[in-house]
Structure formats: structure tokens, C-alpha cells
Amino acid sequence: MRPPTSAAPSTAAFKRSDRRAMTGHATFVRTMWSPQDGTIEAWAHRYVTSDELPYKLSPPPPPKEWDPSAEPLVLTHPGRPEELTLAGRGTRTPGRDALRRPERRAQLLHTFLHHELQAAELMCRTLLAFPAAPRAFRQGLLSICQDELRHMEMYAEHIERLGFRFGGFPVNDWFWRRVPETTTALQFVALMGLGFEGANLDHTARFAERFDQAGDARGADVQRRIGQEEIPHVAFGVYWFEKLGHAPLTFDTWRAALPSPLSPILMRGNPIDREARARAGMSGAFTEALFRFQPTQ
Numbered sequence: 001m002r003p004p005t006s007a008a009p010s011t012a013a014f015k016r017s018d019r020r021a022m023t024g025h026a027t028f029v030r031t032m033w034s035p036q037d038g039t040i041e042a043w044a045h046r047y048v049t050s051d052e053l054p055y056k057l058s059p060p061p062p063p064k065e066w067d068p069s070a071e072p073l074v075l076t077h078p079g080r081p082e083e084l085t086l087a088g089r090g091t092r093t094p095g096r097d098a099l100r101r102p103e104r105r106a107q108l109l110h111t112f113l114h115h116e117l118q119a120a121e122l123m124c125r126t127l128l129a130f131p132a133a134p135r136a137f138r139q140g141l142l143s144i145c146q147d148e149l150r151h152m153e154m155y156a157e158h159i160e161r162l163g164f165r166f167g168g169f170p171v172n173d174w175f176w177r178r179v180p181e182t183t184t185a186l187q188f189v190a191l192m193g194l195g196f197e198g199a200n201l202d203h204t205a206r207f208a209e210r211f212d213q214a215g216d217a218r219g220a221d222v223q224r225r226i227g228q229e230e231i232p233h234v235a236f237g238v239y240w241f242e243k244l245g246h247a248p249l250t251f252d253t254w255r256a257a258l259p260s261p262l263s264p265i266l267m268r269g270n271p272i273d274r275e276a277r278a279r280a281g282m283s284g285a286f287t288e289a290l291f292r293f294q295p296t297q
């Protein structure tokens with residue numbers, strides 16, 4: 001059954017202990033707060049909750065002012081345009097031969113575009129959830145959101161070159177079902193910045209190679225450029241993981257910060273791109289431990 005696509009997103013706001021919200025357990029308490037018009041928070045809120053496809057693909061630039069009276073606002077799901085069909089489960093990744101068909105390449109890029117959309121939304125969700133986090137952290141989330149919007153455009157352009165459009169294939173809100181489990185800024189950085197964005201470094205390299213093999217050099221180039229631009233996102237994760245957690249990034253400190261029951265196995269590609277991860281600031285020991293991790297550990 002198709003889930004509702006334009007259900008009003010939750011606008012319930014929750015208040016919590018600021019210090020605990022940064023690194024430890026947070027207790028949510030419902031409050032009635034909404035951002036002031038013309039602020040970054042209002043822009044972020046509208047971006048997450050909008051159910052208009054043109055707005056999701058190309059919102060206006062964000063304002064410059066932060067809301068001085070911001071309180072924690074926890075959005076649990078995004079607005080979804082009716083043009084997007086939500087699939088109950090993800091589609092299987094096409095194999096090498098299947099990617100010779102433009103339709104399958106467009107479908108794969110469509111999945112990646114939807115990942116970028118969810119990443120953009122989740123950056124907004126997180127800057128709204130943790131108003132007491134350092135300004136530089138929240139500014140960084142906003143800046144990453146702008147990168148993700150550009151990545152969406154890059155994918156959309158190539159999908160159109162292949163003869164398709166955003167909305168032409170079903171989508172799956174996989175990230176939105178997992179990231180709201182994070183109740184602290186540290187957990188968010190561990191899961192999204194280091195876990196999912198780290199895996200993206202592996203995936204973009206692997207699929208760029210597959211697109212080349214399928215004869216789509218332009219599609220390969222799009223993925224390589226996006227992969228390069230994801231490196232600073234992971235570096236942002238490394239920096240803030242250590243800053244918020246007051247401890248160096250190791251495989252064990254990272255695992256301890258992941259919301260249960262999410263496994264590191266979801267957060268690596270095959271093969272792992274050791275060079276890209278090193279450029280993002282992950283140590284060789286971290287990457288090796290991730291590579292060797294087995295679910296029975």
C-alpha cells in the first residue's frame with residue numbers, strides 16, 4: 001500500500017536539556033515554538049515540510065539571520081510531493097550488465113538523487129533540533145545542505161539527459177526512518193556524517209567505474225565530482241565527532257555513539273575507498289576496522 005505522500009509533517013516542538021542534547025541522553029518535552037519568519041530556522045523548517053516538488057528541487061537561497069529565540073524543534077518526517085511515489089522497500093541495485101540500459105542508469109541516479117534530498121532535509125532537521133549546538137556546527141549543516149541541493153541538480157540533469165525525470169521512479173525514505181533515532185548532535189554526526197556519508201565515498205567511486213564500463217562517461221563524471229565534494233562532508237563529521245565527544249575518533253568510540261541497533265555494516269561500500277576516507281581525516285586504523293567488521297562481533 002502506498003503511504004501518504006503529503007501528510008502534514010509533524011510540527012511538534014520538543015525541548016530538552018541543552019547540554020545533554022549535545023552529547024548524552026536527551027529527554028524531549030513538548031513545547032509550542034515556531035521559527036520567526038525570515039530566519040534560517042524558518043527556511044529550514046519550510047524546506048523539510050514542503051510538499052511541492054519544484055521547491056524541494058530548487059528552494060530560494062537561505063536568509064542570513066538566525067532566530068535568536070530558537071528552541072529545539074524536532075521534525076520526525078518530511079513533506080513529500082504527490083509526484084513522488086513512496087516504495088515500501090528499496091529496489092535492488094542493478095548489476096553491471098543492467099546498467100547498459102539508460103533506464104536502469106536513470107533509476108540508479110534517481111535513487112542517489114533521493115538520498116541527496118533526504119540528506120539536505122536531514123541537515124535542516126538537525127540544525128532545528130539542536131539550537132544550543134555551536135553556531136559553527138549549525139552553519140556547517142546549512143552549508144552542507146546547499147551542497148546537497150547542488151548534487152540533486154547534478155543528478156536531475158543527467159537523469160533528464162537519459163530521458164527521465166525526478167518522480168519517474170519510486171523512492172524510499174530510508175534515511176528518514178533511521179536518522180531521527182539520533183537524539184544528540186554527536187549521534188547525528190556519528191550516523192550521518194561518518195556512517196552514511198562515509199559510505200557514500202565508497203559508493204560514488206564504485207558506481208562511477210560501473211557507469212564508465214557501461215559507456216556513460218558523463219554519468220560517471222557526475223558521480224566522481226559529487227564523490228569529491230562529499231569528502232569535506234565526512235571531514236566535517238570527523239571534526240565535530242571529536243569536538244562534541246571530547247575524544248579522538250576510533251572505531252570503538254564511533255560504534256559506541258551509533259544509535260542502537262544500527263550496524264556499521266550499513267555504513268561501508270564494497271570496495272571501501274581508503275584514499276577518499278583518508279583525505280576526509282579517517283585514520284587507516286578506523287577504515288581497516290570498518291572493513292574487517294563482522295556483524296557477529
Ligand SMILES: [Fe+2]
Nearest residue numbers: 116147148151
Ligand atoms: Fe551530496
Ligand SMILES: [Fe+2]
Nearest residue numbers: 119197230233
Ligand atoms: Fe553529503
